Amino acid sequence: MITTNKLTFGYTSARPVLSNISLNLQKGHIHGLLGCNGIGKTTLLKLMCGIMRPQQGEVRVNGVDPMKRDVETFKELMIIPEEFDLPNISLEMFARVTSPFYPRFDMGQMRHYCEEFHVNPNEKLHSMSMGQRKKAYISFALACNVQTLLLDEPTNGLDIPSKSVFRRLLAGYVDDSRMVVISTHQVADIEQLLDNIVVLDEQGVALNATTAEISRRLKFGKASEDDKVIYSERTLQGDMAVMLNEYDEDSVLSIELLFNATTANRHAIAAIFNTK
Amino acid sequence: MRSFSLGRLAQYARYYYVSNSRFIFTILIMMTGIPLLFGLLTRDCNAVRDSVVAFYVFTAFGSALFATTAMRERGRKTMEMTIPVSNEERIVFMVLNSALFFPLMSMVTGVLALVFGTPFYYGDYSLVQIIGSLLKDYYFDYPFYLSIVLISSCCLLINLLARRRLFVAYLMAFIGFIVFCVMLGNILENTLFYDPEFNKQYFFLYVDSDKIEFWAKVIYSLMPILFYILSYVALRKRQMKW
Numbered sequence: 001m002i003t004t005n006k007l008t009f010g011y012t013s014a015r016p017v018l019s020n021i022s023l024n025l026q027k028g029h030i031h032g033l034l035g036c037n038g039i040g041k042t043t044l045l046k047l048m049c050g051i052m053r054p055q056q057g058e059v060r061v062n063g064v065d066p067m068k069r070d071v072e073t074f075k076e077l078m079i080i081p082e083e084f085d086l087p088n089i090s091l092e093m094f095a096r097v098t099s100p101f102y103p104r105f106d107m108g109q110m111r112h113y114c115e116e117f118h119v120n121p122n123e124k125l126h127s128m129s130m131g132q133r134k135k136a137y138i139s140f141a142l143a144c145n146v147q148t149l150l151l152d153e154p155t156n157g158l159d160i161p162s163k164s165v166f167r168r169l170l171a172g173y174v175d176d177s178r179m180v181v182i183s184t185h186q187v188a189d190i191e192q193l194l195d196n197i198v199v200l201d202e203q204g205v206a207l208n209a210t211t212a213e214i215s216r217r218l219k220f221g222k223a224s225e226d227d228k229v230i231y232s233e234r235t236l237q238g239d240m241a242v243m244l245n246e247y248d249e250d251s252v253l254s255i256e257l258l259f260n261a262t263t264a265n266r267h268a269i270a271a272i273f274n275t276k
Numbered sequence: 277m278r279s280f281s282l283g284r285l286a287q288y289a290r291y292y293y294v295s296n297s298r299f300i301f302t303i304l305i306m307m308t309g310i311p312l313l314f315g316l317l318t319r320d321c322n323a324v325r326d327s328v329v330a331f332y333v334f335t336a337f338g339s340a341l342f343a344t345t346a347m348r349e350r351g352r353k354t355m356e357m358t359i360p361v362s363n364e365e366r367i368v369f370m371v372l373n374s375a376l377f378f379p380l381m382s383m384v385t386g387v388l389a390l391v392f393g394t395p396f397y398y399g400d401y402s403l404v405q406i407i408g409s410l411l412k413d414y415y416f417d418y419p420f421y422l423s424i425v426l427i428s429s430c431c432l433l434i435n436l437l438a439r440r441r442l443f444v445a446y447l448m449a450f451i452g453f454i455v456f457c458v459m460l461g462n463i464l465e466n467t468l469f470y471d472p473e474f475n476k477q478y479f480f481l482y483v484d485s486d487k488i489e490f491w492a493k494v495i496y497s498l499m500p501i502l503f504y505i506l507s508y509v510a511l512r513k514r515q516m517k518w
Contacts, residue, residue, distance in 0.1 A: 049358050051358065069362060072360075075360045077358065078358065083350065084352070085349065085351030087296065087297075087298075089297070093294060097290050097291045097294045098359070101287065101359055101360045101361070102360070
């Protein structure tokens with residue numbers, strides 16, 4: 001479980017990137033962290049793994065302050081940054097020297113994931129393309145079986161088949177003892193995976209709700225005259241809207257539409273979900 | 277102690293050396309190859325020995341930089357800082373790496389360079405004697421080794437304190453060190469080592485060289501320890517800003 005309490009951070013003290021962020025991300029879910037460019041999604045992930053110090057407030061990972069660099073906490077925490085540089089050795093060798101730090105690492109599992117991604121674990125990592133390297137690192141990270149996995153733009157650089165393999169593997173990864181936090185712009189890539197959505201904006205957390213709760217309170221699609229429209233936009237399919245779900249109707253949740261609704265009409269969304 | 281495990285330290289060392297194997301191998305090749313090149317150009321065994329010594333001093337400056345590079349590089353720092361290794365294990369590894377591994381490697385590559393250069397040397401020389409003097413005067417000479425450790429410990433602290441503009445940090449530290457030496461020299465000359473009895477007789481300042489040597493050894497031995505302790509504090513306090 002990750003909790004943040006009134007978390008404030010800025011690269012300079014005058015201009016905070018994140019201000020007053022309070023979240024409670026539970027295990028057993030895949031949490032989507034959404035927000036515009038520069039809003040602080042990556043910064044929040046870095047704060048969650050203790051490599052940055054908050055100006056105010058606190059972060060706790062399973063009740064422990066990650067800045068204390070407690071070994072037991074980090075055995076169960078892993079982050080895949082958007083940009084990373086792996087050493088110029090094969091993935092097998094990388095796994096052999098890194099896996100002893102992660103008690104539940106499974107080499108067989110990693111080879112299986114590599115097979116799924118069509119990555120050769122014996123190839124030198126520097127001779128792989130950026131996408132191949134990302135798949136290799138994702139395979140390693142999933143095989144570590146850590147309780148908390150933080151992913152920053154994981155689908156960037158992946159080809160279409162790999163995105164679908166990624167979704168499948170991630171869906172199988174989460175159980176009651178594990179959680180995944182994904183920060184992304186590419187909502188379409190992971191739309192079906194997320195079961196909790198956090199939207200950040202300049203004022204803090206604009207929305208933090210499970211997809212079930214969102215579907216219960218809002219509906220998505222073409223609006224009729226009776227619907228209470230919160231937000232609408234013109235698309236190739238006609239005007240698509242986010243509306244109040246007054247009669248418990250079923251609709252397919254569109255995260256992109258929800259995100260746009262949250263940024264355009266923050267107060268309405270905040271009022272519906274009781275977000276401060 | 278939960279925050280320190282020898283097993284994990286060994287795992288971290290394995291991870292570090294395998295991950296950086298290509299880089300370390302390049303450094304070792306340079307440490308053997310450049311003195312050999314000197315041998316080829318000068319055809320003088322002593323020139324090779326001198327360049328080996330120069331590389332030994334270079335390792336003192338470079339070893340701390342090599343140990344902290346992964347923590348500084350944009351693409352590697354996040355991964356490096358989230359590896360489950362405690363600050364204590366990390367600092368012990370850095371100390372062992374800079375104070376033992378690199379000097380040892382410098383010694384091995386230095387001897388190899390001298391031996392491999394044999395076909396190039398011209399004139400009368402005794403290889404055994406030159407290797408012997410290299411080991412005796414530099415690698416197994418305690419004051420010289422202490423100077424190497426002192427420099428590398430100071431560099432480790434600079435590397436851990438300075439996130440960017442490392443060159444400026446090194447320069448500032450160098451100037452600071454010179455100022456410190458001048459001040460220390462002045463203080464010692466004018467107070468602690470001033471011999472009043474002697475000066476009463478001869479009317480000039482006398483510096484007791486035995487006392488200076490003793491105190492210099494004490495200060496030289498303690499300073500690396502102080503720098504390592506400060507490095508540990510810096511690692512604990514500042515690593516989140518990296």
